[in-house]
Amino acid sequence: MEEEKTLEQRAMEAFRKRLTRQAVTSLQVCVHCGQCSEACHYYLSSHDPTMTPVYKMDRVRKVYKRTIDWLGRVAPGWVGAQDLDAELLSEWVQLAYGSCTVCRRCMINCPMGVDPAQVIGLARGVLTEIGMTPKGLAATVNVHLESGNNMGVSEEDYVETLEWMEEELQAELDDPRAKIPINKKNARLMYTFNPREVKYFPYLIQAAAKIFNAAGEDWTLSTESWDATNYALFSFDPGAAKIIAGNLERAVNHLGAETLVMAECGHGFRSQRWEGENWVGHHYPFPVLSFVEVQAQYIREGRLQLDPTVNDKRVTYHDPCNQVRSGGVIEEPRYILKHSVMDFVEMEPHGVDNFCCGGGGGMLSMTEFAKARIAAAKIKADQIAATEAAIVATSCHNCLDQLMEINKHYKLGVKVQNLSELVANAIVWE
Numbered sequence: 001m002e003e004e005k006t007l008e009q010r011a012m013e014a015f016r017k018r019l020t021r022q023a024v025t026s027l028q029v030c031v032h033c034g035q036c037s038e039a040c041h042y043y044l045s046s047h048d049p050t051m052t053p054v055y056k057m058d059r060v061r062k063v064y065k066r067t068i069d070w071l072g073r074v075a076p077g078w079v080g081a082q083d084l085d086a087e088l089l090s091e092w093v094q095l096a097y098g099s100c101t102v103c104r105r106c107m108i109n110c111p112m113g114v115d116p117a118q119v120i121g122l123a124r125g126v127l128t129e130i131g132m133t134p135k136g137l138a139a140t141v142n143v144h145l146e147s148g149n150n151m152g153v154s155e156e157d158y159v160e161t162l163e164w165m166e167e168e169l170q171a172e173l174d175d176p177r178a179k180i181p182i183n184k185k186n187a188r189l190m191y192t193f194n195p196r197e198v199k200y201f202p203y204l205i206q207a208a209a210k211i212f213n214a215a216g217e218d219w220t221l222s223t224e225s226w227d228a229t230n231y232a233l234f235s236f237d238p239g240a241a242k243i244i245a246g247n248l249e250r251a252v253n254h255l256g257a258e259t260l261v262m263a264e265c266g267h268g269f270r271s272q273r274w275e276g277e278n279w280v281g282h283h284y285p286f287p288v289l290s291f292v293e294v295q296a297q298y299i300r301e302g303r304l305q306l307d308p309t310v311n312d313k314r315v316t317y318h319d320p321c322n323q324v325r326s327g328g329v330i331e332e333p334r335y336i337l338k339h340s341v342m343d344f345v346e347m348e349p350h351g352v353d354n355f356c357c358g359g360g361g362g363m364l365s366m367t368e369f370a371k372a373r374i375a376a377a378k379i380k381a382d383q384i385a386a387t388e389a390a391i392v393a394t395s396c397h398n399c400l401d402q403l404m405e406i407n408k409h410y411k412l413g414v415k416v417q418n419l420s421e422l423v424a425n426a427i428v429w430e
Helices: 007-018 021-029 035-039 041-046 053-067 070-074 086-097 116-129 135-147 155-173 195-199 202-214 238-255 266-280 291-300 331-340 367-376 378-387 397-409 419-426
Strands: 189-191 259-262 288-290 314-317 343-345 391-394 415-418
Touching (some): 007 116, 021 053, 035 041, 041 367, 041 378, 053 070, 053 116, 155 195, 155 202, 189 202, 195 202, 195 397, 202 291, 202 419, 238 259, 238 266, 259 266, 288 291, 291 419, 331 419, 367 397, 391 419, 415 419
Parallel strands (some): 189 259, 259 288, 314 343, 391 415
């Protein structure tokens, strides 16, 4: 009978298996210049050297040197090599999950082109494989796999909410032709939601429906698969990520829709658009768009008539990390705001240089790190306060929730809204 492997042995096997060329390159190329420090909101809010991306990478590099580097195997003390033991694994949990949102701002500020997210992802993947993922994040992924969405919303509750929102939409517009179509065959677009919209923010469903109806869109929703999120991106679990991405793909194919549109969800868009085909192992037979891109397209094509004067308060925009740095959606939200509000002002810095709000990386699901998450958000709070804006717009639910917490904790006195709310409010109905 084969002897049961220890935690350390299983961790080392996972480390060797998950050590990619990209991670090795980042581990080898880093020259410890420290430029990444000024890019990290965790370090800037605390000035704790253990919060710097280079320090976090070094805790993984020690194992790489002990395992792969010949000198680290022969004389580990000379090069700082270290075995992957239980103590170091516990430290990885704190560094890879508790003090990093994998926002990749450090990457774009690295003169050597190092991507610390590859190294942090390596550590997260090892921890996931040996069952050391923080419980909240692991539970979110498991609920999605078991129920089809990350909040366990039943199909009955989902459909009832959609029907309720359709009634509200028709009453508001005084138009029985306004629809929220479900399981419509061969529609041009299939739209998805973040489950938080169904459970807590149904008015965002109504906002999206307003936009689609005003644009005269041929669209539908699916009951087979409709959750835009994929938290396996954050736990670096490719097996679970493949299942979740594949569920959405099958739903689009079964309905015969031409295009899949992801709700205003930063990581959801990145997961399905840029990572999904790698997970499922083939190209989708349809394009994947962000709802932000679709709204901008409607405005460019004249399919939405907007009156920006109804949104007359000053608005600033927070760029979701997975949408801007890892998704390429940069100019579209600005184009939308310039046509839907009267007074738009940028945060400094903004775009790909914008600071993470602190809600990424699955951080909101890991309550044990909440205190550190809010403390690190001081950088974002200062950014918002400097704009003197009354409204902070964003296009991501994790960002939306985190910004609301920042607003409350730092007493900013702003209103936090999704882009679609501002657009729906500005629609001129014929």
